[in-house]
Amino acid sequence: MNHDTTILVDTQLERDDAAAAAMDIYLRLAGEGMLSPQLENAETPRFRLLDTRLAGPGIHAVTLHATGHKWVHDGMAARLVEGGRENGIFCRYDGIFVVQCPDCRHELSLGDEGSEALEEALSVWCEAPDSAYVACPACATWTPLPAWRSPRRDFAVGHFAISLHGTQLHELSRGGGSHAALALRHRLGDLAGEFTVVYGRS
Structure with a gap:
């Protein structure tokens, strides 16, 4: 249960x-x-x-x-x-989540257009967390994965x-x-x- x-x-x-x-x-x-x-x-x-x-x-x-x-x-x-x-990755049990760019507030989910950098950052996080950065598809800013927060928690x-x-x-x-x-x-x-x-x- x-x-x-x-x-x-x-x-x-x-x-x-x-x-x-x-x-x-x-x-x-x-x-x-x-x-x-x-x-x-x-x-x-x-x-x-x-x-x-x-x-x-x-x-x-x-x-x-x-x-x-x-x-x-x-x-x-x-x-x-x-x-x-x-x-160190915490999300819903079904793996579906929305994160927000810390600079421009653009929302991004796995599978969205431009989400490849997020997928790669999650993979990198498990091996070399200090190198896990995400490029926002909206503003093109690279920011550390931990800075991306979920508006839906x-x-x-x-x-x-x-x-x-x-x-x-x-x-x-x-x-x-x-x-x-x-x-x-x-x-x-x-x-x-x-x-x-x-x-x-x-």
């Missing part, structure tokens, strides 16, 4: 720092009794939420993503090791992200945000409120 998911993506953190960021939040939330220290199962890199005060009703599990790493069982806890399928790239499984927390993407939304961002390490929000299903 698919579940609604809210994903907070840090589009600025360097790849080399992603695993440390994920471990820091895991240790803090598990230590506070908010998160189960054990994975739900070997195939699903999710941690069961133990305290609904973290994200409110509806959220039942959390995944901490770090590019190039995977979670493994470690006795009564878990740890990150190199390897796995995490590539269905796409982002970043080396560290947090998936909240169970519901789509739309208050996280509203201008200003509620006190609860700001508190949640802070608890998850987004002190400046700069993580990009993506809504999907998992």
